Amino acid sequence: MLDFHDAYQRKLMTPEAALGQLPRRAVVLLGFFAAQPPALIGALMERARSGLFDELRVYYMHATTATAEAMLRPELMDVVKPYPFYVGENERALIKAGGEHAKKAIFFVPASFSMIPRIIRERLTPDVFLLQVAPMDRAGWFSFGLTGAYSLAGIERSKRIVVEVNANLPRSLGTGLVHISQVDAVIEHASDLQYAASRVAGEVERKIAGHILPMIEDGACVQFGVGGVPDIIAGELRDRKDLGVHSELLGDGLASLIACGAVTNRRKTTDPMRSVFNVAMGSASTYDLINDNPSIECRMADYVNDPRVIGLNDNVVSVNSMIEVDLSGQVNAEYLNEHQYSAAGGQLDFVRGASYSKGGLSFIAASSTAAHGKVSRIVPRLQGPATDPRIETQYIVTEHGLCNLRGLSSDERARGLIEIADPAFRDELTAAARELHLI
Known part of the structure; x- marks a missing residue:
């Protein structure tokens, strides 16, 4: 019987080590919103700044503030190619910056939400899927927390699965789970959650x-x-x-x-x-x-x-x-x-x-x-x-x-x-x- 704690400890590493196997032309899939791992994304963008990628194609949906601050930056446009399924204010700002330099900055992928998992299964083979999860339970399962989205499709199709365990993330129940045996690397990083304020109605x-x-x-x-x-x-x-x-x-x-x-x-x-x-x-x-x-x-x-x-x-x-x-x-x-x-x-x-x-x-x-x-x-x-x-x-x-x-x-x-x-x-x-x- 697999000792889940031992497997966890064997796979526990730094963000830099978890990303060390990526090729120079890499395709990365990020989780949706609360499933986006800030420490891993920060380390990924640092590698891009250091010249370790010729091209970094990143598929994702609904960037958090932390993701946008790390990834959607004009100085990274030559290397980092965002492929979002959703365009928000941060993407719009980068589109404007790209226009000022006559560069295409955002590569929007139109799709109904229900079809995004199928698109991933049929069209993508990411080199790595990076996602934030809640802590592992005694049976070896990590919960996706606040986001189902396309995470199971990402796990099925990606060559490598790296999870960032956040002790602050709620543990939701349902089908949003990944097992330690499916994961290639684990990092631990307790970050604050991003909240969405209710709008004041008139x-x-x-x-x-x-x-x-x-x-x-x-x-x-x-x-x-x-x-x-x-x-x-x-x-x-x-x-x-x-x-x-x-x-x-x-x-x-x-x-x-x-x-x-x-x-x-x-x-x-x-x-x-x-x-x-x-x-x-x-x-x-x-x-x-x-x-x-x-x-x-x-x-x-x-x-x-x-x-x-x-x-x-x-x-x-x-x-x-x-x-x-x-x-x-x-x-x-x-x-x-x-x-x-x-x-x-x-x-x-x-x-x-x-x-x-x-x-x-x-x-x-x-x-x-x-x-x-x-x-x-x-x-x-x-x-x-x-x-x-x-x-x-x-x-x-x-x-x-x-x-x-x-x-x-x-x-x-x-x-x-x-x-x-x-x-x-x-x-x-x-x-x-x-x-x-x-x-």
């Missing part, structure tokens, strides 16, 4: 939430994205009974519903009695709730975000956001001012999954205007790619109301969307709809 967000709340009934299985509207909705659902959770993101809003007892998962038709999530981003109280809690399970993106799995639960309610929607019903949630602004993430996964669910509802919500009222979010045609195609979109919600696009003709869609646009833009949108022969 009056517009409260009006939007007010249109959605009456449609969420007892027993609904909910998924909330990021933002003020989902946080308000969560705060107002405390009186609901037997809610379920099957969500890509577990944030403070959903965690509060679990903690207060509004979530029981009793009525879920798949994974009953368990809240299922893919990634957790929130406050210390949310992370504490997850720790060693058998009623909360961390699963991988190709399970949690699979529309077919989502649709197995009845009465799914999905709430997400947008940058803009055009008069045909196409939604752009990732592209702004001719640049990649974020990513599709799991939005389309849950829009589609809700449509597969018996009694399912999908809401895409945002204020009717942006830029302090100067720009309408309801537009004649999208400025960028469609995150959600018109044939998938169901409810569009602004502070002026909501419009169920399902089953509407092209002219009914245009008229319905114009009705929930800001009044200052309705005449302009009506004229554009006529010009496009929509009405």
Whole structure:
């Protein structure tokens, strides 16, 4: 029988030693957000600075502040090639810096979250997978902690697995586990966790939430994205009974519903009695709730975000956001001012999954205007790619109301969307709809 403690001690080493076998042209996969190991990433970038790589291609999703500070730096652009599945403010800053030097700095990989594990399995063979994990248990297992994402696919496909053990990382239960026998090297580094602060919602967000709340009934299985509207909705659902959770993101809003007892998962038709999530981003109280809690399970993106799995639960309610929607019903949630602004993430996964669910509802919500009222979010045609195609979109919600696009003709869609646009833009949108022969 394998002595897990002895195996751990044999594999325990410094970050520098763990990275010593990488070739000069290396492909590295990093974990998602809280699974990104700061000490290993710091050592990796130091090797890049020291001229030990000709090219370092790094695949990852949603950089932490520590990852961005170490890796997304203009002076590393000639060697370090970031291949993110998500573009955030740090990537946008590097894109701008690259443009100033006529260099391509970010190599964005478009994908729905549910497909990223498959992309890794079919397209990548990383030289090493670097991830942060919770301490090993007595049976030799490390928990992925706050992130499932694509970690199992990374373990399957990578030539070498190096884990950074962080004693501060919560131990989640579910399928997010890797065994000491699968690991090539272990380093220990107790770093602070990164928390995600809840956004302060305003009056517009409260009006939007007010249109959605009456449609969420007892027993609904909910998924909330990021933002003020989902946080308000969560705060107002405390009186609901037997809610379920099957969500890509577990944030403070959903965690509060679990903690207060509004979530029981009793009525879920798949994974009953368990809240299922893919990634957790929130406050210390949310992370504490997850720790060693058998009623909360961390699963991988190709399970949690699979529309077919989502649709197995009845009465799914999905709430997400947008940058803009055009008069045909196409939604752009990732592209702004001719640049990649974020990513599709799991939005389309849950829009589609809700449509597969018996009694399912999908809401895409945002204020009717942006830029302090100067720009309408309801537009004649999208400025960028469609995150959600018109044939998938169901409810569009602004502070002026909501419009169920399902089953509407092209002219009914245009008229319905114009009705929930800001009044200052309705005449302009009506004229554009006529010009496009929509009405």
